Amino acid sequence: MKFFFNSQALLNLPKFGIQIPLTDERIFKICEFLKSKGIQVNGDFESIEIKQEDLERVHSHEYVAKLFGTSDEIKKAVSDTFELISENGEYHRYDPSLATYSLEDLVQKVLFQTKGTMACVQEALKSGECFYLGGGYHHAMSFAGRGFCLINDIVIAARWSQKNLNTKLIWIIDVDAHKGDGTAELTANDPSIRTLSIHMKEGWPLDSKKLGKDGKLNPWFIESDVEIGVSANEENHYLAKLKDGLEKLEALDTARPDLAIIVQGSDPYEKDQLPSSGLLKLSKEQMLQRDLLVYHFLQKRKIPQAYVMAGGYGEYSYEIYCQFLESIL
Numbered sequence: 001m002k003f004f005f006n007s008q009a010l011l012n013l014p015k016f017g018i019q020i021p022l023t024d025e026r027i028f029k030i031c032e033f034l035k036s037k038g039i040q041v042n043g044d045f046e047s048i049e050i051k052q053e054d055l056e057r058v059h060s061h062e063y064v065a066k067l068f069g070t071s072d073e074i075k076k077a078v079s080d081t082f083e084l085i086s087e088n089g090e091y092h093r094y095d096p097s098l099a100t101y102s103l104e105d106l107v108q109k110v111l112f113q114t115k116g117t118m119a120c121v122q123e124a125l126k127s128g129e130c131f132y133l134g135g136g137y138h139h140a141m142s143f144a145g146r147g148f149c150l151i152n153d154i155v156i157a158a159r160w161s162q163k164n165l166n167t168k169l170i171w172i173i174d175v176d177a178h179k180g181d182g183t184a185e186l187t188a189n190d191p192s193i194r195t196l197s198i199h200m201k202e203g204w205p206l207d208s209k210k211l212g213k214d215g216k217l218n219p220w221f222i223e224s225d226v227e228i229g230v231s232a233n234e235e236n237h238y239l240a241k242l243k244d245g246l247e248k249l250e251a252l253d254t255a256r257p258d259l260a261i262i263v264q265g266s267d268p269y270e271k272d273q274l275p276s277s278g279l280l281k282l283s284k285e286q287m288l289q290r291d292l293l294v295y296h297f298l299q300k301r302k303i304p305q306a307y308v309m310a311g312g313y314g315e316y317s318y319e320i321y322c323q324f325l326e327s328i329l
Ligand SMILES: [Zn+2]
Pocket: 176, 177, 178, 265, 267, 277, 310, 311, 312
């Protein structure tokens, strides 16, 4: 397996005055682990170019225009995505006095991060397996950012590879605790990208109203091709549901996919520290079984695997990635 990481891609949210427990600490710990194994991490994304058209293959022209728009438009897009202003107009988990960078700079960071996802996909297609220490912004929708995800690097990289690297059918397997709602919305009418999401059945983002004011289905309820909700206290059925889901994914098409992107959030872990992932509490062993199930399923079928990290909060998140890598390296 190959690895990608570049310290320039680190979001470092506290430097923007944003107080969310998605720290870069887990990435440093994984780097240390890889180093202890004598494994090289590739940090060169320079050969990858990300253009506005790569974004517009995924997001609406209007939304992309905002991200490249005026300072106020960019700040508003970032603030909405990270929910930095509460309904009564006050700052929420945001303190500009603690910021060394402007919210505008965050867009450039996220674009750089996305290059890493593209590089990871390219490498997976070349050598079979690649793990990117970053990426996985699965909540970003066609028309807006959402849930800490400004743009959907996963679908951007998938469509970019279809355009430039001759991939046709792609699977996106999302095992983060939260539903891959942006990914599902973006690919709902696209049979060339098949999505599986296994996630908390209740809680965010599925706890809000199913229908909007106009009576239409809210986009975060759009189902993935294989949609697996897991209720609280149903952890013992998780692995069986995932196995069943992978088989359903395979049965959707006669063609074999050219690539699988795995959105390997570690937030279903019982020691995860984000309150909104608390309705799914898999043990460390169950997390390992989860990751090995996906890995071996794809490996057996010789499907190239590109991993992105997605959610994982607090000081124990790194354990999940390290134990997975330990067991396959
Ligand atoms: Zn998550």
